[in-house]
Every structure is written in structure tokens, then in C-alpha cells.
Amino acid sequence: SRKIPLICTEEQVKIVWVEEDPKEIIQSVYECIERTCEKLHQLKIDISNIKAVGVTNQRETTLVWDKETGEPLYNAIVWLDLRTQSTVEGLINKTPGQNKNHLKHKTGLPISTYFSAVKLRWLLDNVDEVRQAVLSERAMFGTVDSWIIWCLTGGRNGGVHCTDVTNASRTMLFNIHTMDWDPELCRYFDVPMEILPKVRSSSEIYGWMVSSDNLHCLFCNPVCVCLGDQSAALVGQMCFKEGQAKNTYGTGCFLLKNTGTKPVMSDHGLLTTVAYKMGKEEPACYALEGSVAIAGAVVRWLKDNMGIVQSSSEIETLAAAAGSSYGCYFVPAFSGLYAPYWEPSARGIICGLTQFTNRNHLAFAALEAVCFQTREILEAMNQDSGVPLTMLQVDGGMTSNRLLMQLQADILCMSVVRPTMSETTALGAAMAAGAAEGVEVWNLNPDHLPHITSEKYIPQINCDESEFRFARWKKAVQRAMNWETIEPCCSSNGTYSSIFFFLLLLQKEPTK
Numbered sequence: 001s002r003k004i005p006l007i008c009t010e011e012q013v014k015i016v017w018v019e020e021d022p023k024e025i026i027q028s029v030y031e032c033i034e035r036t037c038e039k040l041h042q043l044k045i046d047i048s049n050i051k052a053v054g055v056t057n058q059r060e061t062t063l064v065w066d067k068e069t070g071e072p073l074y075n076a077i078v079w080l081d082l083r084t085q086s087t088v089e090g091l092i093n094k095t096p097g098q099n100k101n102h103l104k105h106k107t108g109l110p111i112s113t114y115f116s117a118v119k120l121r122w123l124l125d126n127v128d129e130v131r132q133a134v135l136s137e138r139a140m141f142g143t144v145d146s147w148i149i150w151c152l153t154g155g156r157n158g159g160v161h162c163t164d165v166t167n168a169s170r171t172m173l174f175n176i177h178t179m180d181w182d183p184e185l186c187r188y189f190d191v192p193m194e195i196l197p198k199v200r201s202s203s204e205i206y207g208w209m210v211s212s213d214n215l216h217c218l219f220c221n222p223v224c225v226c227l228g229d230q231s232a233a234l235v236g237q238m239c240f241k242e243g244q245a246k247n248t249y250g251t252g253c254f255l256l257k258n259t260g261t262k263p264v265m266s267d268h269g270l271l272t273t274v275a276y277k278m279g280k281e282e283p284a285c286y287a288l289e290g291s292v293a294i295a296g297a298v299v300r301w302l303k304d305n306m307g308i309v310q311s312s313s314e315i316e317t318l319a320a321a322a323g324s325s326y327g328c329y330f331v332p333a334f335s336g337l338y339a340p341y342w343e344p345s346a347r348g349i350i351c352g353l354t355q356f357t358n359r360n361h362l363a364f365a366a367l368e369a370v371c372f373q374t375r376e377i378l379e380a381m382n383q384d385s386g387v388p389l390t391m392l393q394v395d396g397g398m399t400s401n402r403l404l405m406q407l408q409a410d411i412l413c414m415s416v417v418r419p420t421m422s423e424t425t426a427l428g429a430a431m432a433a434g435a436a437e438g439v440e441v442w443n444l445n446p447d448h449l450p451h452i453t454s455e456k457y458i459p460q461i462n463c464d465e466s467e468f469r470f471a472r473w474k475k476a477v478q479r480a481m482n483w484e485t486i487e488p489c490c491s492s493n494g495t496y497s498s499i500f501f502f503l504l505l506l507q508k509e510p511t512k
């Protein structure tokens with residue numbers, strides 16, 4: 001990978017950098033298309049039956065590329081990257097009352113490292129290639145969806161530079177009321193509006209697949225859906241009615257509740273986001289969202305960093321062998337805490353250890369941590385909406401872990417329902433593509449939706465036990481708070497101690 005500049009002050013700073021190679025991202029898309037066509041051929045299915053292509057993607061992940069050469073100007077900065085923490089602190093300090101919710105009335109979001117505007121600001125401030133491309137009017141900004149659609153529809157030879165309302169609403173540059181880029185927000189972050197993609201609905205024809213060595217099998221198919229991954233999962237779970245909700249368990253954990261055509265502002269640490277807009281003339285629907293940075297990523301940490309498990313599937317076996325954490329609690333605040341705290345200074349903590357604690361107990365505590373974080377979000381969502389959920393619909397890779405699903409039901413004291421088809425993010429993109437104007441092979445009217453087979457998990461412990469465990473978890477969370485500071489730390493000889501810098505280069509795009 002290219003050399004990356006490190007610019008920081010003389011404080012001891014611990015930074016997590018998470019990047020992806022944009023060329024590898026688009027190459028993985030080409031490989032997916034090629035293998036899909038090969039598989040259809042093996043099954044003797046005519047690929048001419050494919051009528052449309054939909055795109056779903058990591059939200060917030062930010063990249064800038066050169067529209068003349070088609071080359072990325074830097075690696076994509078991933079949603080959970082923390083390099084912009086000092087930028088965020090500076091922005092918050094400039095607001096009246098140092099209020100991280102200063103922009104929330106327009107964006108629905110707190111000022112946080114999570115969102116795209118601060119990542120773009122970092123690129124403009126730290127990467128000379130990006131600055132020069134902006135000055136010479138060659139730069140294009142986008143989240144992953146914009147990059148993929150631009151490449152699929154021709155790239156530097158007429159590629160379409162667009163995004164949809166769900167992705168735009170995660171940038172902090174988009175006004176969720178006017179449904180467009182906001183000049184005042186762009187001035188606040190000092191972002192030139194000329195580099196922004198055009199904002200479109202989530203389901204309409206943006207352009208057509210071009211003929212190339214990578215895309216010959218889908219030549220001239222319309223690209224007609226763009227949905228951020230969590231919105232796509234909401235669609236895939238068929239949560240089209242106000243009050244319906246789903247929780248996706250991937251690298252992070254994301255609980256979205258459909259609030260209808262009017263945005264609901266949270267008083268309890270949740271985000272207000274655009275859920276979807278199913279056509280140019282259709283109204284936008286909104287959602288309340290609770291975002292957890294680390295869910296499935298904690299399993300990868302146990303595997304790759306600690307060697308406690310040899311494979312992701314092994315954690316269920318280990319945790320089941322323990323049957324309990326025996327008082328061990330794990331707060332995986334590797335990237336700070338997201339909803340409902342929005343506290344970037346928090347760091348991971350494991351507490352309640354005794355001489356009897358073993359790796360089985362740690363595995364159990366890691367799974368419990370995912371469930372406790374979901375409960376915190378669910379309680380905040382019930383308070384904001386005023387209508388408590390009585391059942392949780394779930395999806396995503398982690399839901400194959402049956403112990404996790406049972407723990408989730410126990411800790412929530414409510415039923416958890418997992419569809420047989422758990423990859424609802426991809427399903428949602430396909431559903432919306434087939435319903436797009438100009439394609440219309442089906443419609444998404446609730447009366448026409450099929451019945452989906454599912455598996456239900458019922459609570460198996462009493463609520464008093466659940467309350468006790470949850471209270472201990474919250475105590476552990478408080479121990480994790482305010483761990484990282486920007487105060488200088490001096491070594492014994494009076495000089496500043498060395499800077500700790502962690503760089504994580506992900507060779508493949510992680511599931512969000």
C-alpha cells in the first residue's frame with residue numbers, strides 16, 4: 001500500500017486507522033458479477049433473465065478519485081476509522097456550548113468520527129493529491145456506492161456520479177428535510193460542493209452497465225438501486241410500515257426502526273436517518289437508528305489478535321461450554337462507543353475477572369456484549385418512539401450463531417425472529433431493483449409481499465436475572481468511559497513519550 005502521512009501534535013495519541021483499497025473494492029464487484037454469471041450458466045439459467053442491477057454498500061466510508069484518470073487519490077477511509085478524532089474535537093469546541101448535536105436539526109446526526117464529512121475534511125487537509133485535484137476541478141467525492149456506480153456505468157468515459165438519499169444522509173453534508181446537499185453545512189466543513197455526487201432516490205435508473213472485459217455478461221442492464229446497507233436490510237426484512245424494526249449483526253450492529261414520512265429526532269442518543277425513497281416521485285421514509293461499532297468484529301479480535309478461537313464458528317462452541325460468563329463483562333469499545341453514548345474517548349475493557357476465568361468465559365462475555373449493546377439501543381428507541389417493540393427481527397452473518405440469538409432473546413426479555421434467508425441486505429437491494437420504475441418485474445406493496453419463513457427464539461430466563469446482568473454491564477461501560485484523553489503524557493526524562501499508531505489495512509471490504 002502507499003505510504004500514508006502521519007500528522008499529529010506532541011501528545012501521546014492512540015489512533016485506529018482503517019482503510020480499504022478502492023480498486024480492490026471494485027475488483028471484488030467485478031468478480032462477484034463474473035461468478036454469478038458462471039453459476040447461472042452452470043444451472044442452465046439464461047443470464048438475459050437478469051433485468052436490473054442494484055447496489056448496496058457500506059455507508060460513511062469515504063473516498064475521492066480523479067475523474068480524468070479514474071484513479072483513486074487515496075485509500076477509502078472506513079466508517080469506524082478514528083483518525084479524525086482531533087478534527088471532531090476541534091469542530092465541537094467551536095460550537096455554542098461545545099455541543100456535539102449542533103448540526104442535528106439539519107442532519108439528524110451528532111458531530112462524530114463516524115460520518116463522511118470529517119473524513120473528507122481530513123483528506124482535504126492531509127493529502128496533497130486530493131487538494132490538487134480539487135483545485136484543478138478533477139476531484140470526485142463519494143461513499144462506496146458512488147464509486148461503484150461510477151465505475152459500472154463507464155468510469156472516466158461518461159460514468160454517472162451519483163448517490164442516493166440513504167447514503168447522503170450519513171455524510172453530515174445533507175439536509176434530511178430539504179433532501180439535498182446543504183450549502184451552510186458544506187461551508188461549515190469547508191467542503192466544495194462541486195465535488196459532491198448528485199443525490200437521487202433509492203430506486204430509479206441511474207445509468208446502464210457498460211461493455212468491458214469485466215462487465216460483458218451484464219452489458220446494457222440498468223443500474224437502478226442504491227441503498228446503504230442498513231436501509232437495504234430494512235427493505236429486505238420488509239419493514240415498510242411505521243413502527244417496524246430490524247437489527248443487523250455484522251462487523252457492527254445496527255438497529256433501525258421505520259418512523260414513516262416524518263423524521264423523529266432522538267432525545268436518547270439515536271440517529272435520525274433516511275430509511276429509503278422508492279422512486280423519484282415517492283416520499284422519503286425515515287428511521288431512528290442505533291449504531292454499535294463493534295459486534296462481529298469482537299469475534300475477529302478474539303481470533304486474530306488474541307488467538308482464543310481458531311475460527312469464527314468456534315466461539316459458539318466455547319461459549320456454550322461455559323454456559324455463563326461467571327461475572328466477566330466485556331465492553332468492546334475499540335473505536336469508542338457509538339449509540340447511545342457517542343463517546344470517542346471510551347476504550348475496550350474486560351472486568352470481573354477471577355483466577356477461574358478462562359477463554360470459554362471470555363467467549364461468552366463477548367457474545368453477551370453484542371446483546372447488551374443491542375438492549376441499550378432498543379431501550380433508547382422505545383423511549384424516543386413511545387411505542388415499545390415487542391419482538392425483534394434480526395439478520396446478518398452473526399445470526400447463524402444460535403447461542404447468540406438465544407442470549408439476545410434472554411437479555412431483551414422478548415422474542416427474536418430470524419428469517420431463513422439471513423442475508424437481507426443483498427435481498428433488499430434485489431427487491432428494490434425489481435420494483436424500480438422502468439423495470440417493474442414486481443412491486444413492494446405490503447399486500448403483495450410473500451410470507452417469509454423464520455426461526456423464533458423465546459426468552460428462557462426470568463427478567464430479574466436479565467436486569468441484574470444488564471445493570472452489571474452498564475457498570476462496566478462506565479469503567480470504559482474517558483479512557484483516552486488528549487492530555488500530553490511525559491516520560492521519565494521529561495520528553496513526550498512516543499506516539500502509538502495502529503494502522504489496519506483491510507484487504508477485503510468488511511461486512512458492516
